[in-house]
Amino acid sequence: MKSKIHPKWHAEAKVTCACGAQFTTGSTLPNIAVEVCSNCHPLYTGQQKFLDTAGRVDKFNQRVAQAQAKQAAAAQRAAKKAADEAAAAL
Numbered sequence: 001m002k003s004k005i006h007p008k009w010h011a012e013a014k015v016t017c018a019c020g021a022q023f024t025t026g027s028t029l030p031n032i033a034v035e036v037c038s039n040c041h042p043l044y045t046g047q048q049k050f051l052d053t054a055g056r057v058d059k060f061n062q063r064v065a066q067a068q069a070k071q072a073a074a075a076q077r078a079a080k081k082a083a084d085e086a087a088a089a090l
């Protein structure tokens, strides 16, 4: 083994999951934070779970709200136009 090129090995690196589970493993990092582990992964729990670390669900909901507001405004404009045309026809 060449000297001074290998990172320090932590045989008891502490892994902390977002669900609260903790366990140790071997790693070059002393502490590891993970979002999902075998305790809480849907494959093992059989329960659906949303992993939303980048706010993607929030962004999607915002886009849906914007689209619905746009549709409502367009429907209002169309109804007003129809009413104006009906009034002009009289």
Ligand SMILES: [Zn+2]
Binding pocket: 017, 018, 019, 020, 021, 035, 036, 037, 038, 039, 040, 041
């Ligand atoms: Zn977990």
